[in-house]
Amino acid sequence: MARTHNLGFPRIGAQRELKFALESYWKGQSTRDELKAEGARLRRRHWQDQAGLDLVPVGDFAFYDQVLDMSFTLGNLPERVQGFHGDALDNYFRVARGRSAEEHAQCCGGVAAGEMTKWFDTNYHYIVPEFTAATEFRLDASRLLEQLDEARAQGVKAKPVIVGPVTYLALGKAKDDSDRLALLPRLLPVYAELLETLAAQGVEWVQIDEPLLVTELDADWQHAFNTAYHHLKSSRVKLLLATYFGQLAENQYLAANLPVAGLHIDAINGRDDIVPLLNLLPSHKVLSLGVINGRNIWKTDLDAVLDWLEPLAERLDDRLWIAPSCSLLHVPVDLASEHTLDAGITSWLAFALQKLDELKLLATALNQGRAAVAAELAANRAAVDARRSSPRVHNPAVQAALAAVTSALGRRHSPYPVRAARQAALLKLPPYPTTTIGSFPQTAEIRQARSRYKAGELDEAGYKAAMRAEIARSVREQEALGLDVLVHGEAERNDMVEYFGEQLDGYAFSQFGWVQSYGSRCVKPPILFGDISRPRPMTVDWITYAQSLTGKPMKGMLTGPVTLLNWSFVRDDQPRSASCTQLALAIREEVLDLEKAGMRVIQIDEAALREGLPLRRSQWKDYLDWAVESFRITANGVADETQIHTHMCYSEFNDIIASIAGMDADVITIETSRSDMELLDAFDDFKYPNEIGPGVYDIHSPNIPATAHIVQLMRKAAERIPAQRLWVNPDCGLKTRQWSEVIPALTNMVAAARTLRAST
Ligand SMILES: Nc1nc2c(c(=O)[nH]1)N[C@@H](CNc1ccc(C(=O)N[C@@H](CCC(=O)N[C@@H](CCC(=O)N[C@@H](CCC(=O)O)C(=O)O)C(=O)O)C(=O)O)cc1)CN2
Numbered sequence: 208m209a210r211t212h213n214l215g216f217p218r219i220g221a222q223r224e225l226k227f228a229l230e231s232y233w234k235g236q237s238t239r240d241e242l243k244a245e246g247a248r249l250r251r252r253h254w255q256d257q258a259g260l261d262l263v264p265v266g267d268f269a270f271y272d273q274v275l276d277m278s279f280t281l282g283n284l285p286e287r288v289q290g291f292h293g294d295a296l297d298n299y300f301r302v303a304r305g306r307s308a309e310e311h312a313q314c315c316g317g318v319a320a321g322e323m324t325k326w327f328d329t330n331y332h333y334i335v336p337e338f339t340a341a342t343e344f345r346l347d348a349s350r351l352l353e354q355l356d357e358a359r360a361q362g363v364k365a366k367p368v369i370v371g372p373v374t375y376l377a378l379g380k381a382k383d384d385s386d387r388l389a390l391l392p393r394l395l396p397v398y399a400e401l402l403e404t405l406a407a408q409g410v411e412w413v414q415i416d417e418p419l420l421v422t423e424l425d426a427d428w429q430h431a432f433n434t435a436y437h438h439l440k441s442s443r444v445k446l447l448l449a450t451y452f453g454q455l456a457e458n459q460y461l462a463a464n465l466p467v468a469g470l471h472i473d474a475i476n477g478r479d480d481i482v483p484l485l486n487l488l489p490s491h492k493v494l495s496l497g498v499i500n501g502r503n504i505w506k507t508d509l510d511a512v513l514d515w516l517e518p519l520a521e522r523l524d525d526r527l528w529i530a531p532s533c534s535l536l537h538v539p540v541d542l543a544s545e546h547t548l549d550a551g552i553t554s555w556l557a558f559a560l561q562k563l564d565e566l567k568l569l570a571t572a573l574n575q576g577r578a579a580v581a582a583e584l585a586a587n588r589a590a591v592d593a594r595r596s597s598p599r600v601h602n603p604a605v606q607a608a609l610a611a612v613t614s615a616l617g618r619r620h621s622p623y624p625v626r627a628a629r630q631a632a633l634l635k636l637p638p639y640p641t642t643t644i645g646s647f648p649q650t651a652e653i654r655q656a657r658s659r660y661k662a663g664e665l666d667e668a669g670y671k672a673a674m675r676a677e678i679a680r681s682v683r684e685q686e687a688l689g690l691d692v693l694v695h696g697e698a699e700r701n702d703m704v705e706y707f708g709e710q711l712d713g714y715a716f717s718q719f720g721w722v723q724s725y726g727s728r729c730v731k732p733p734i735l736f737g738d739i740s741r742p743r744p745m746t747v748d749w750i751t752y753a754q755s756l757t758g759k760p761m762k763g764m765l766t767g768p769v770t771l772l773n774w775s776f777v778r779d780d781q782p783r784s785a786s787c788t789q790l791a792l793a794i795r796e797e798v799l800d801l802e803k804a805g806m807r808v809i810q811i812d813e814a815a816l817r818e819g820l821p822l823r824r825s826q827w828k829d830y831l832d833w834a835v836e837s838f839r840i841t842a843n844g845v846a847d848e849t850q851i852h853t854h855m856c857y858s859e860f861n862d863i864i865a866s867i868a869g870m871d872a873d874v875i876t877i878e879t880s881r882s883d884m885e886l887l888d889a890f891d892d893f894k895y896p897n898e899i900g901p902g903v904y905d906i907h908s909p910n911i912p913a914t915a916h917i918v919q920l921m922r923k924a925a926e927r928i929p930a931q932r933l934w935v936n937p938d939c940g941l942k943t944r945q946w947s948e949v950i951p952a953l954t955n956m957v958a959a960a961r962t963l964r965a966s967t
């Protein structure tokens with residue numbers, strides 16, 4: 208008998224209930240009790256949604272982030288928030304979001320937010336655990352125990368979920384550069400105590416997540432796994448060690464032999480692990496196979512899964528569990544909420560709830576025979592076949608264009624020094640030119656106008672006029688600030704990826720397909736289902752309007768192919784590289800149209816290029832080769848005189864600087880302020896030959912950067928990069944900030960540039 212379980216459920220809510228509850232609480236418009244009640248309501252609903260599974264996750268709900276929850280469970284709070292006397296939830300939000308120095312001058316004097324970074328290769332951001340050599344851990348199991356009680360009272364077959372000790376240490380950062388692994392002996396007793404506490408509550412199984420096992424591990428980290436799980440093996444609960452997002456590969460032996468009761472592997476990305484694992488896995492252990500893709504929205508080909516699963520089920524019998532490949536955090540909740548997606552495409556899709564239905568179907572087919580679910584299997588087969596043969600997926604013209612791609616497409620006419628001279632003669636920019644990354648505040652008025660337009664309450668002319676007024680406002684503000692290269696501000700974009708998905712053929716978009724990005728912020732990844740083409744220009748009208756308002760250069764603003772790919776739900780019926788090249792050809796047309804319309808500067812954002820790196824280094828080269836080539840195809844068809852910018856955020860470039868240089872953008876703007884310009888070490892020694900705008904202030908924080916601080920950061924930058932190749936700009940776009948924060952921050956930034964010019 209195969210058993211079913213789930214690794215985690217999306218917590219934001221099908222209608223983003225958690226987002227609205229959080230934001231209302233943060234604005235002081237609702238009480239903490241109301242927020243907590245909304246959390247409990249969502250947990251209840253989500254457990255009901257998972258009814259029928261043999262085991263259901265508990266502890267996967269978080270008010271902000273599951274890693275931050277784990278830090279609180281382990282008593283690992285940054286020193287700056289220790290000794291807080293208010294409600295624990297408020298302290299949790301202080302770590303998550305920080306407190307501005309101005310507003311809290313009288314009380315706490317402000318608190319810096321915890322650093323945020325990407326969760327493996329997903330678009331979800333977690334709060335980085337902070338360590339020092341002196342870090343001590345102390346168990347606080349209250350959150351887990353409360354949720355466990357709640358679940359039990361509702362008759363839920365609960366399986367608590369926690370982040371495992373080795374992954375937890377690996378995800379964190381030692382603020383004093385001490386060795387994180389040295390903390391393991393202090394951490395393990397707290398994990399042991401936690402497991403004992405759960406055992407005392409009668410818990411049978413605990414899911415302990417160790418996705419670190421799908422990455423290449425140094426000997427000391429491999430050793431840490433052995434140390435950790437030998438320490439925990441006397442626990443009375445059964446541990447299901449969960450790995451996901453990739454292959455165990457050379458870690459198979461290690462994973463198979465850790466002293467735990469069961470192992471979960473990602474049977475989508477780690478399919479090749481399964482046969483060798485069957486032989487390695489001791490015969491008392493449960494093997495949980497993640498057979499439903501938790502990272503995309505396509506219906507599973509159930510016949511195909513059963514064809515290879517049935518022999519395994521025979522062999523494993525009661526030891527086989529089945530589940531989604533990873534937590535369903537990364538997919539939207541319910542396809543049934545969608546009313547505007549066309550029926551054809553809808554029939555190819557499965558969101559979280561539909562994925563759990565597929566899982567239950569598979570279990571029935573395994574346990575009772577396929578005949579027991581013959582009708583459902585037939586319906587699934589019809590949908591999968593329809594997608595495979597649909598003329599909407601395949602476009603011969605796109606295929607022909609793809610076949611005609613040569614490397615000449617991706618080459619500029621002249622090398623950078625020649626281009627730079629031509630661009631300088633035309634643009635006539637001062638030293639240390641100032642610019643921003645693209646977006647200005649997405650105000651409530653902008654979002655309301657768009658939602659009224661979408662609801663048909665505002666007509667197209669009215670909507671366009673409202674967006675043009677916003678663009679005019681941002682141009683006015685930038686001129687008043689004295690910035691050198693302006694942007695239109697992206698008012699008309701719901702999101703830098705979805706906006707393009709809505710306009711390209713081969714993409715579909717949902718109404719409620721929200722996925723949590725961080726905290727209360729969500730994205731709605733568009734669905735790349737077919738060959739991509741661009742029926743008409745997408746940004747030219749907005750940008751030319753913006754340019755018409757100013758004599759300063761206006762940057763055309765586009766999202767690059769790699770970022771569109773990495774932040775969309777993409778096809779699983781062709782390699783990612785093929786979808787990426789199609790996107791490149793489509794965005795290239797837009798670049799050339801912007802150039803034709805007179806834009807002298809065009810920015811192509813590749814915010815997700817670095818994070819799209821495969822989890823295993825051995826696969827980096829292949830990815831970087833096609834990703835960089837896609838960018839080159841997009842960008843490099845322009846004349847020497849046209850200045851190409853690109854932008855990347857949250858990126859550590861040391862390992863991949865040669866590829867970044869290979870993109871051959873004239874200017875790259877990057878995030879550096881939080882690392883105190885240390886990130887620029889990668890660009891040092893002339894390893895990066897073109898121009899660079901190292902971000903001088905953190906846009907994630909409401910704090911206003913001081914002019915002197917910006918000057919100091921730029922002087923540091925100038926020690927590494929010749930001043931004539933430096934730009935001055937923020938770390939990233941300003942869409943999540945308010946105008947009242949943006950104006951003083953940019954005022955100081957421009958003042959800093961003037962100071963720098965005066966002293967060169
Ligand atoms: N795709 C993507 N990934 C990314 C980033 C990114 O910008 N895009 N940036 C990084 C993550 N940062 C992020 C920063 C901000 C938001 C963000 O602000 N998201 C918005 C949603 C943006 C959006 O799609 N807005 C739509 C829908 C807005 C909306 O909620 N409208 C209301 C009505 C409007 C109102 O009355 O306020 C509704 O429909 O109910 C629009 O503007 O049209 C949010 O959570 O609130 C997300 C990620 C990395 N990954």
Ligand SMILES: [Zn+2]
Pocket residue numbers: 644814854855856938939940
């Ligand atoms: Zn950015």
